[in-house]
Amino acid sequence: MMPLVLDALSGCNLAGDKQNRILVLIQLVGGNDGLNTLVPLDNYKNIIAARPNLYLPENKVLPIKGVSDIALHPVMAPIQQLYNDKLIGFVQGVGYENQNYSHFRSADIWLTGAGASKVLYTGWMARFLETRFRKYPVGFPNAQHPDPPAIKVGDMGTFLFQGTAMDMSIVIDPASTGFETSATETSSDTANTYAFEEVRSIQEILQQTQKYSGVLKKALHTSFNHSKLYPKQGENLLADQLKTVAKLIKGGLQTSVYHVDLKGFDTHDKQVNDGDTTKGLHAELLQKLSQAIQCFMEDMHTIGREHDVAGMTFSEFGRRIKSNASFGTDHGSSQPMMFFGAAVKPGITGKSPVIPEAVNASDNLAWQYDHRAIYSSVLKQWFGVPDGVVKDILPGDFPEVKIFA
């Protein structure tokens, strides 16, 4: 067990200028099975009946302090430790009305902060960033905002940061060695063709990349004695990404939002191993998730940033209550979200999911909190966004959920 001693009870949990706060969003791609992540033990016989080939043995799940009827998947020991150290908060049952079971549509619903029937073309985080970076990219970077509004660590952009005018993030590949681009000049007179906008978009990316290349290079080349718990590069892609995030934060980057992801959660089959449900594809993923967060938190502690850096996990949906014959589960509905950081309100918000005695293949979990309620709460509590502005970013009436202490 890692000897992490964090001063989580310092009393000034929302310490530091709200402007310095950083949020790291971890997307679990494919649909995470919440029931086998944050395991509800009350009425466990109902889970056993619904998932006879998939349930985790009660004597193998990991207990968490102060809660008797909820436990963690056996591979999540680092999260168990962090939870017991009061650095983790869970919110149960996050979803939305009229669950959509398509990966792509549901992911868009989550990333754009929309309701099931609304199609939005900007990420909810981008809309927030646009309130700080008005008319981006015109006028940026500047003295007040020298760094990119957002950073995506990975090999592809994310809808989360798609703004009205352009992608508000710089994409950094963990294996990246920097940004060498040459200067650009005004483009051609191709007005009245579809090419005009396309070329203009690329132009902007070139220009922005070039504008930020100096600060990014400098930050990426910062020396940092990372946690020794990080695995070798390539063994845990999420850990590689979070390592890059840690480096950029240490390097002094003021970027306030990062997006990273872990792929592979669409466990239609072999979610668990035949004969040992504590192992399998889901276990491997949760192990990687736990290890990556553990390393990242240790790095934040090393550089004294655990109070103003927080993280959250989310997925496009949970999974079906009833398992299938391939030791897997189909697409589901609501799922728990995990928040980590010293400023997070520790504990579990919301009720355990209720599993009825008789479950059929099309039954799904009810939702307790709309994802937009969570987003609104994060914007308000973490970034100090006024209520009126929150409503512009996420139209609708959503109850506030206490996520930060």
Added chain:
Amino acid sequence: MITPTYSLEPLKRQLNQEDRLHLLRRSFFGVGQRDVEFFQDKSLKQCLDILLMSSPVASPLVQEDSDVIDPLVPKGQVWANAPYESDLINNRRGLMLKMDWVGAMLNRDHSLTEKMRLFWHTHFVTEMDVVKDSRYSYRYVFMLRDYALGNYKKLIREGTTNIAMLVYLNGNSNSKAAPNENYARELMELFTLGKGNANNYTEDDVRAGARVLSGWKDNKESLHVNFYPELHDTGDKQFSAFFEGHSIRGKSGENGAGELDELIDMIFKKTETARFLCRNLYRWFVCPEVDQMIEEKVIQPLSLHLIAHDFEVRPVLEMLLGSEHFFDKAFRGCIVKSPADFLLGAMQQFDVVATSKLDKNHESWLQYYFYLGDLSMDIGNPPSVAGWPAYYQAPKFHQWWINSATLSLRAKLLNGLSTDKGLNFNGTDIKFDFVWFVSRFENPGDVNSLISRCTELLCAVKISDVYKASLKAILLSGQQSEHYWTEAWDKYSKNSGDLAARSVVENRLRLFFKRIIEMPEFQML
């Protein structure tokens, strides 16, 4: 407001050079001088006939030289039917499969086959990493090639029980006792009907579809796909009002396998399916924007044409690529090059393929595969069952290929190939020969003509005067007088063995082409 002509009538006027390049750029991964010469004097009808020709049947892949020795399959023998043997052998076979595929994209003929094979790959996905068994993936990859310019409905039917697809979307663990919805869902959502329709199929339809598809299994030894009546759900399957309340009568015994054909028939009776395919073809070949007008005036007629021809794809491609609409100036250069268009395209554009630097070393093709992966296009492994986001994710679509990381890498790769050292592709050294490239023009010594010819050939979008001026400044090393370039070129062409003379022009040409390659316009198709 851009208002192109919506007419799908055949183009009336004669093709000019710009038209020809537009058609070829959209049809191939990269257009080389050889292609330009080949299609130079052909009419539109002749061009289309050539583009739509069937490629010869591909010969089966055979074992190549390798560090990994396959005890059961010696060099030169077919491996697709051999036993699995081991993970090591399997991985090597996977690499050979990818190597061959990328090689086929590079050494393509004059047909649309390879472009269409990749189209099917992103619209009817399996991922090699998920399927794992390379012998299975082989059967998927070659199915796509067989059906490249073939019949959409037949492809879907065959793909449904293709051995790789059965594994990929769990068709092989979908049984009466525990239905697995994965394939039924993606069949409707991603491969045929699509999700965007105002009136659409329901969750219950997905479940009913899953029951129809129950009972199939793959066999690792025989490499056959078999139907097991005892695993099949023999109940009747009721579909929603979207499918006119159709019910598929459940059948027991071997006849249960036939329910699947009824399901496909039912899905293809819906015009949404034809429109879905035509929309995807449109985004692939013409433009990512499909507004209401395009939907009504272009997609709809195309879909009727597809239905009238029983889902043969050739007539639709002939109609679309030969139309007034396709040749409207509004669409020139509006598609961002995919990694394949960009990297493999550059190999065509700068004559690497033509000068046969690739032929002898098949392993070098693998390096292309790796670079394409770095650029976000892992051939054989799209990021998800929906394919590459460039082809479906609104509103960015093809912009998806471009971000700060990939843009930098695109520049880095081509710049590397533009140096004296070049880049090593798994044992083959490759570099661009710009002197050779320009030497085939009529008048390389004339700076203005050189700039025009190069930008016309290499850029689908017109370059601004500011850019042209900067290109000129490079060739003239900042001097005003054009004769500096003419003199330098003449000196070289009178004595091509003179290394100093060559280096004078080559250094300038390298900077010249570096500037072109780094322009946003160069990223467009």
